[in-house]
Amino acid sequence: MAKKVHSVSLKGILDMNNVEIHEITKDGEFVYDLKKILHEFHDKQVSLVIKEENELPTKDMEE
Incomplete structure (x- = not known):
């Protein structure tokens, strides 16, 4: 059966004080x-x- 998908994709800093990205x-x-x-x-x-x-961390950063 066919589907309609409603989605939102956000990438950023979450500010819970203002409920913002x-x-x-x-x-x-x-x-x-x-x-x-x-x-x-x-x-x-x-x-x-x-x-x-x-x-x-890379191997170099661990040493």
């Missing part, structure tokens, strides 16, 4: 209202993933 790119800083985005999914079945990325 701050995305910094070569073109500037962009601020997204996370509460407003989440409200679009109110009363709907969703899947939520929150992921933090960190660089792994």
Whole structure:
């Protein structure tokens, strides 16, 4: 059966004080209202993933 998928992908710094995501790119800083985005999914079945990325130390950095 065909599906229609509504998704939002954000990558940036989470500011829980203001419920915002701050995305910094070569073109500037962009601020997204996370509460407003989440409200679009109110009363709907969703899947939520929150992921933090960190660089792994290289072998040189461990010594």
